[in-house]
Amino acid sequence: MVNTPACPTRPSLLRLRGILNPPLDPTVSAPLPDRFSDYSLEDPVYDEMFLPDGTPRPHCLGLFDALTNYADDRLAGVQERVTRSFSNEGITFTVYGDTEAEERIIPVDCIPRLLPKSEWDFLDAGLKQRLQTLNLFLQDIYSDAKIVADGVIPAQVVYECPQYRPEMRGFTPPQGTWVAVCGTDVVRTNDGFHVLEDNLRVPSGVSYMIANRKATKASLRRLYRESRVQEVEQYGRLLQQTLRELAPDGRDNPRIALLTPGVYNSAFYEHMFLSHEIGAELVEGRDLVVRDGFVYMRTTAGLQRVDVIYRRVDDDFIDPSVFRSDSVLGVPGLMDAYRAGHVALANAPGTGVADDKSVYAYVPDMIRYYRNEEPLLQNVETHLCRNPEGLAYTLDNLDTLVVKRVGESGGYGMLVGIQATPEERADYAKQIRANPSDFIAQPTLDLSRSPCLIDGNFEPRHVDLRPFILHGRTTRIVPGAFCRVALRRGSIVVNSSQGGGGKDVWVLQD
Amino acid sequence: MLARSAQGLYWMGRYLERADHLCRLLRLQTEALVDRPIAEIYSGWNRIYTCLDRQPPGARPDSLPGYDPSLPDGILQVMGVPGTRAWQSSGGDDYTLADSFTLADDLTFERSNSASVFSCFAMGRENARQMRHCISAEMWTTLNLAYLRIQQVDILDIWNTSPETFYADTAAEIDTFMGVAAATMYRDEGWHFMQLGRFIERAQLAIALFLSQMELFQLTHASSPEESESDWITLLRMYHALEAYNRAYSVEIIPDQVLDLLATDPLLPDSLCRSLDVLAAELASIDPGPDPEYDAAARRLTGRLASMVHYDWPDSADRRRLLIRLSTYCMDLHALVSAAFFDYATAAPSPT
Numbered sequence: 001m002v003n004t005p006a007c008p009t010r011p012s013l014l015r016l017r018g019i020l021n022p023p024l025d026p027t028v029s030a031p032l033p034d035r036f037s038d039y040s041l042e043d044p045v046y047d048e049m050f051l052p053d054g055t056p057r058p059h060c061l062g063l064f065d066a067l068t069n070y071a072d073d074r075l076a077g078v079q080e081r082v083t084r085s086f087s088n089e090g091i092t093f094t095v096y097g098d099t100e101a102e103e104r105i106i107p108v109d110c111i112p113r114l115l116p117k118s119e120w121d122f123l124d125a126g127l128k129q130r131l132q133t134l135n136l137f138l139q140d141i142y143s144d145a146k147i148v149a150d151g152v153i154p155a156q157v158v159y160e161c162p163q164y165r166p167e168m169r170g171f172t173p174p175q176g177t178w179v180a181v182c183g184t185d186v187v188r189t190n191d192g193f194h195v196l197e198d199n200l201r202v203p204s205g206v207s208y209m210i211a212n213r214k215a216t217k218a219s220l221r222r223l224y225r226e227s228r229v230q231e232v233e234q235y236g237r238l239l240q241q242t243l244r245e246l247a248p249d250g251r252d253n254p255r256i257a258l259l260t261p262g263v264y265n266s267a268f269y270e271h272m273f274l275s276h277e278i279g280a281e282l283v284e285g286r287d288l289v290v291r292d293g294f295v296y297m298r299t300t301a302g303l304q305r306v307d308v309i310y311r312r313v314d315d316d317f318i319d320p321s322v323f324r325s326d327s328v329l330g331v332p333g334l335m336d337a338y339r340a341g342h343v344a345l346a347n348a349p350g351t352g353v354a355d356d357k358s359v360y361a362y363v364p365d366m367i368r369y370y371r372n373e374e375p376l377l378q379n380v381e382t383h384l385c386r387n388p389e390g391l392a393y394t395l396d397n398l399d400t401l402v403v404k405r406v407g408e409s410g411g412y413g414m415l416v417g418i419q420a421t422p423e424e425r426a427d428y429a430k431q432i433r434a435n436p437s438d439f440i441a442q443p444t445l446d447l448s449r450s451p452c453l454i455d456g457n458f459e460p461r462h463v464d465l466r467p468f469i470l471h472g473r474t475t476r477i478v479p480g481a482f483c484r485v486a487l488r489r490g491s492i493v494v495n496s497s498q499g500g501g502g503k504d505v506w507v508l509q510d
Numbered sequence: 511m512l513a514r515s516a517q518g519l520y521w522m523g524r525y526l527e528r529a530d531h532l533c534r535l536l537r538l539q540t541e542a543l544v545d546r547p548i549a550e551i552y553s554g555w556n557r558i559y560t561c562l563d564r565q566p567p568g569a570r571p572d573s574l575p576g577y578d579p580s581l582p583d584g585i586l587q588v589m590g591v592p593g594t595r596a597w598q599s600s601g602g603d604d605y606t607l608a609d610s611f612t613l614a615d616d617l618t619f620e621r622s623n624s625a626s627v628f629s630c631f632a633m634g635r636e637n638a639r640q641m642r643h644c645i646s647a648e649m650w651t652t653l654n655l656a657y658l659r660i661q662q663v664d665i666l667d668i669w670n671t672s673p674e675t676f677y678a679d680t681a682a683e684i685d686t687f688m689g690v691a692a693a694t695m696y697r698d699e700g701w702h703f704m705q706l707g708r709f710i711e712r713a714q715l716a717i718a719l720f721l722s723q724m725e726l727f728q729l730t731h732a733s734s735p736e737e738s739e740s741d742w743i744t745l746l747r748m749y750h751a752l753e754a755y756n757r758a759y760s761v762e763i764i765p766d767q768v769l770d771l772l773a774t775d776p777l778l779p780d781s782l783c784r785s786l787d788v789l790a791a792e793l794a795s796i797d798p799g800p801d802p803e804y805d806a807a808a809r810r811l812t813g814r815l816a817s818m819v820h821y822d823w824p825d826s827a828d829r830r831r832l833l834i835r836l837s838t839y840c841m842d843l844h845a846l847v848s849a850a851f852f853d854y855a856t857a858a859p860s861p862t
Contacts, residue, residue, distance in 0.1 A: 090639060090654045263640050276643035281512045289856050298513045300699055300851040302800030 035068065035075075039451060039458050046190050046448035048113050048463065059116040059508055066223045067111065072456065078219045079453050082110040085215040091208070092269055106208060107501035109452040112216055113463060113483045114227070120479055120507045123186065123193060126377035127467060128475045129367060131182050134198060134354045135471060136370045138178035142168045142350065152369050153362045157386070160437070161359065162407060163201075163352030165315065167322055171339060173348045174246045177471055180346035181239070181310070186377070186465045186481075188448040194378045196445075196464065198363070200347060200355040202312045205482040205502075206235060206468045207270035212504035213480065228509040232480035236277025238470055239310075243278065245472035246344040247307045254307035256280040257297060259288070261313050261329045271312050280310065285317075290333030295343045308344045309334075315349045323349075357406045357440045358384055380445060386437035394432065394441040398425045401441040403432065416492070418444050447492050452485060452503070462486040464494050465505065479507040511644070516703040517852040518641040523707030525634035530684040531715045532562075532627050536617060537677035538744050543610055550740060553726055555613050557741075560722035561715070562625050567616045614673060615665040627680065631660055646694035649687060656683035702792045706847065709789035713815070714840045716782050719745070720769060721833050727765070739763045745772070749780040774823055782836075783823075786816040789843075796851070804850035811843050 041047060041054055049060045056064040067075070086105050115123075140147050141158050148155045158164060183203030185196040213232050217224050240256070247254030258280045260271035275282035287297050288306065296303035311318060317327040319334040337343045353359060361382040367375040383390035383401075394401060403415040415428045432439045447462040454461075467481040484494035487501045494500040539554045546554075559566050620626045624633075635657045642650050660680060668676040688708075695701050723745055727738045742763045746752040749772055758775070759767050773782045790812035799805040818836060826832045 087658065088651060088655055090642075090650070272640075272642045282515070282643050283512060284514070287512055287514050298854075298856060300511055300513050300516045300703070300799060301797050302854075303856065 035457050036451075037457065038454075039460055041460075043449075043460075044190070045446040045462075046188050047460070048188075048448050048450040060114050062223065062227055063112070063114060066220070067451075067458070075453065076456060079110045081219040082108055082215040085218065086211065089211065090269070091211050107487055108208075108212060108215070109461075109485055109487070109501055109503040110216060110219060111451055111453055111458075112220070112504040112506045113450045113465075115505060115507045117230075117508055117510050119193075120230075122376065123467065124477050124479070126193070126195075126375070127184055127186075127469050127477060129371065129373065129376055130184065130195065130198065130363065131179060131469045131471050132475055133363070133367045133370050134182075134200060135176060135178050137366050138348075138351060138354050139172065139176050140370075141353065142171060147366065147369055150369070152365050153359070157358050157362070157384075158353060161353045161356045163315070163350070163356055165350035165353075167335065168348070168350040171348075174248070174341075174344050175473055177246060177346070178348045179351050179354070180242055180246060180471055182469045182471070183466050183482075184469065186467065187380075187445055188465070189446045192378065194380045194445075195363075196380055197357075198355040198360065199466075200351040202314060202347070203466075203468070204267040204270050204312075205466050205484075207273040208502050209466075209468070209478075209480055209482040209505070210235060210273075212482070212502055216504040224506075227506060229506040230479035230509055232478045235468065235478045236274065238476045238478065239274065240278040240280075242470040242472035242476065243280075243308045243310055243344075243346055246346055248341055248344060251307045255305065256308045256310065257283045257288070257306045259283055259285065259309050259311040259313050259318075259331075261317070265312070267312065274310070278310075281306075285313070285327075285329045285331050288331040288334070290331060290337050293333075293337050293340050293342055295331065295334060295337045306343060308346065310346050315352060318345075318349065357382075357404055358386065358437070361440070380442050383441040384437075385432055385439040385441065390441070391432070391436045394439070395429055397441075398429060400444055402444055403428060403439055403441045406438050406440060416444065445492070447486070447494075450483075450485070450503070452487070459489070461489075462492050462494065463503070481505045511699045511703075513852050513854075515641050515644050516699060517848075518637045519644060519700045519704040520707035520847070520852075522634050522637035522641065523704040523709075524711040525630045525637065526684050526687065527708045527711040528625070528715065529627050529630035529634060530681050531712070532558075532617065532625070532630065533677045533681040533684070534748055535561075535719075536614065536627070537674045537681065538747060540610075540614065540673040540677065542744070546740065551610065553741065554744070555610070557719070557722050557726055558617065559613075560725065561718040562617075563718075564623075564625060566613055567620075611665065611669055614669070618677075619664050627677075628660060631657060631680070631684075641700075644700045645691070646696070648690050648694045652683075652687050652690045656680070656687070659683075699796055702795045703851075705792045706789055706796075709785045709792065710840060710844055710847075712780070713782060713785040713789065714837065716749075716772070716780070716785065717833050717837045717840065719748070720772070720782075721830065721837070724765075724769075724830055724833075738765075742768045749778065751775075751778055751780070754778055769829065770823075773819055783816065783819040786812070786819055790816050793847075799850035799854065801850055801854045804846050804854070808843060808846035808850050811839060811846060815839050815843065 041050060041052070044052070048057075049064065050056055070078070083105075086108055092105055137147065141164075145155075145158070147153055148158060179200045181203065183199045183205055185199065187194050187196050209232060243256050244254055256278060258271055258275040258278070260268060260275075260282055262268070262284050265271070272282060274280075281287075281297060283297055283306075288309075289296050289298065289303065291303070295306045295309070297306050313329050316324045317329040319330050319332060320327040321332045322335040323330070334343070334345075335349070338345050338349075360379065361384055364375045364379055367373055383393050385391045385394050394403060397417075398415070399417045399420075401415075401417045403417065405413045408414070415424065417425060420428070447464060449460040450463045451458040452461045462485070464484050465481045466484065467477060470476045483503045483505045485501045485503055486492055486494045486499070488499050491499065535558050539551075539558060542551055542554050555566070616623055616626065618627045621629065623629060635653050638645060638650060638653050663676065691701075691704070695704075723741070727741045742765055743752060746755050746763075746768055751771055754775065754777070755763075755768065755771050758771060771778065771781070775781045776784055776787070778784065793809055793812050799808075815836065818832065818839075822832060823829070
């Protein structure tokens with residue numbers, strides 16, 4: 001308890017140690033390593049490992065036991081092996097604006113976050129419900145827009161969204177699948193799980209989920225075996241199955257290509273990894289040509305037809321003849337081939353409207369509207385500044401809210417009121433007043449915390465969860481997720497571009 | 511396979527071969543620093559720079575007092591060999607002159623030198639990184655680990671201990687990579703293009719080295735055979751051929767016989783004829799490219815290259831000329847392979 005003032009009214013881990021490890025005669029055995037001395041439970045946020053009274057949650061007993069009993073050098077060895085595995089494999093990402101280190105290793109914490117089966121089953125059902133609804137929503141707004149006509153969601157929220165693509169009106173993608181690959185950000189507070197963001201365009205991170213698993217499995221062999229963890233390695237197979245289901249009619253053995261913006265993209269490692277997993281060619285825009293309404297790739301034997309494109313290039317850039325004409329990443333004519341049904345795209349263009357930060361606020365209503373069900377997973381309370389009452393509330397409570405720009409992602413351009421100076425808040429308020437509809441506000445979330453190994457001791461760090469959902473003929477989820485960690489002490493920003501790292505998530509079999 | 515992927519693997523093969531070749535040269539050269547006469551050390555550096563077609567760093571000859579532009583630039587001048595004009599005109603001040611340390615650094619770790627060991631290795635690894643999905647996981651790990659090691663070394667780390675060990679280790683790592691590739695890589699077109707790049711590069715480097723060797727040492731041999739003998743032994747060792755030479759001929763080193771062995775011995779793993787045979791075989795394993803004209807021209811040229819060494823070499827009176835022709839044909843072959851498989855026009859497609 002070096003850094004934490006003693007607080008007699010709060011539970012502490014000292015008590016916990018008394019319960020599980022009664023003091024032994026010091027002449028018989030060396031005292032246990034004091035690894036949890038910096039692990040404070042005083043902040044009343046949800047703890048992924050401990051109950052409020054300081055005892056480990058039942059599903060974490062095995063992990064806790066292992067962590068307290070490992071010798072110092074063994075624990076250090078675990079972390080070292082995990083980090084080295086990332087570096088040896090060259091699992092890297094790029095930080096924009098960072099010219100120094102082009103390839104950066106994502107920081108990874110070796111201690112897994114555990115989820116019991118019951119919690120996962122709940123998440124699984126909630127995530128499927130949500131993605132299926134969002135696909136129905138996209139099909140609706142690009143055809144009859146009944147949801148708008150019925151007044152569930154205001155027309156301007158949909159049509160003024162820059163991600164709404166009028167080019168897609170009247171189009172039905174194969175299987176009605178607009179979003180085939182989704183990575184939803186879920187956070188846990190004391191009130192349970194909440195969806196923070198649906199990522200429906202080109203979500204990334206799934207390769208880290210698999211790399212984390214590979215590394216922790218190899219480093220915590222026995223614990224892994226004894227914990228009975230559900231596997232995640234089948235993701236590639238499920239992704240391939242999903243993509244094959246989208247192939248144009250009559251293409252029984254479809255050729256799949258993964259379209260990447262190129263080696264300088266921050267997620268290039270993932271593109272390479274996935275193309276390998278699903279047996280797809282990894283192509284750039286310059287490798288593809290459109291001839292007579294069909295898409296071909298340039299191979300060493302000439303042009304070969306491509307049936308399904310898993311594209312990791314944003315809408316704006318996929319076809320310079322339809323979207324941004326200055327794009328060099330895309331393929332001129334691709335949209336014509338797509339609309340003619342000669343090639344499938346995953347995800348479909350125009351899906352960004354459904355993960356827009358304003359549209360997000362209406363997802364619970366969509367679930368009720370399309371499925372006549374109550375949403376299983378809650379939204380985070382969201383105030384739309386485009387509404388007068390939302391604007392007033394936001395401006396009145398800037399010091400406690402997190403305000404986000406509607407068009408931004410990756411943690412860029414947001415205001416964390418509680419950490420901002422009065423000047424920063426005043427400046428931000430001016431920007432909000434100038435363009436209210438560009439902003440939404442949410443309460444500062446008490447993200448749950450999980451123990452991380454920091455300099456040989458365990459310290460609490462805030463975490464979120466990004467599971468990956470696939471949607472083709474059916475909806476599929478692998479039981480696992482990429483867990484992002486705010487590695488800076490006290491930080492609640494988990495984005496890897498903002499000093500976040502990752503850890504593995506173990507979904508237990510029972 | 512995707513044309514760009516094939517091209518990446520082709521270049522991966524080329525760059526790693528280039529790094530390997532230079533490591534082997536530098537290993538022998540740094541060994542020579544220990545016990546060879548100074549003139550031989552200078553000519554060793556000269557051979558390396560000549561075959562790389564690169565100007566050595568250090569004082570530029572034209573900055574030296576009394577520089578005569580009518581005389582050829584050469585390493586002997588740059589390095590200020592005692593007794594040369596440059597040495598005399600600099601007043602014996604060797605602070606202005608490059609030394610072995612500087613030259614080794616330039617050829618090994620200099621990032622701005624695209625021909626340095628590090629640059630070639632890094633380019634090979636970068637091609638592998640971009641084409642990771644086309645190679646085996648074991649290949650990538652082997653190469654990346656070697657890269658991470660080399661990245662952390664600089665000339666000071668190796669110079670005062672054992673520079674030749676660094677070069678030997680690096681060459682061994684590339685050999686290991688090729689061995690891992692042979693053991694684990696799927697024999698699809700990616701493999702054949704990697705091999706094609708590797709052996710075109712190997713043939714070109716051998717030709718360039720033979721030419722610079724002939725240029726530098728043929729004459730010295732006539733004047734003082736004992737002195738240049740070790741230069742030819744170095745060349746044999748470069749190609750793991752010294753034992754084979756002793757067995758085939760005798761311990762007496764005759765430059766023409768050395769070249770005969772290195773060019774035409776089909777049993778020597780690095781011989782020129784073997785490189786050309788392998789690259790012809792690799793190209794034959796690749797399905798026809800979309801442009802029939804370039805495709806056929808490339809295949810004909812590989813046959814011609816191999817037959818030149820097999821049949822023209824023994825009868826050739828002027829081997830220098832033959833080597834220059836071979837060198838030109840190798841460059842042509844590179845251009846034809848690129849045109850036939852990588853950069854073909856798509857205006858008139860033949861979709862399948």
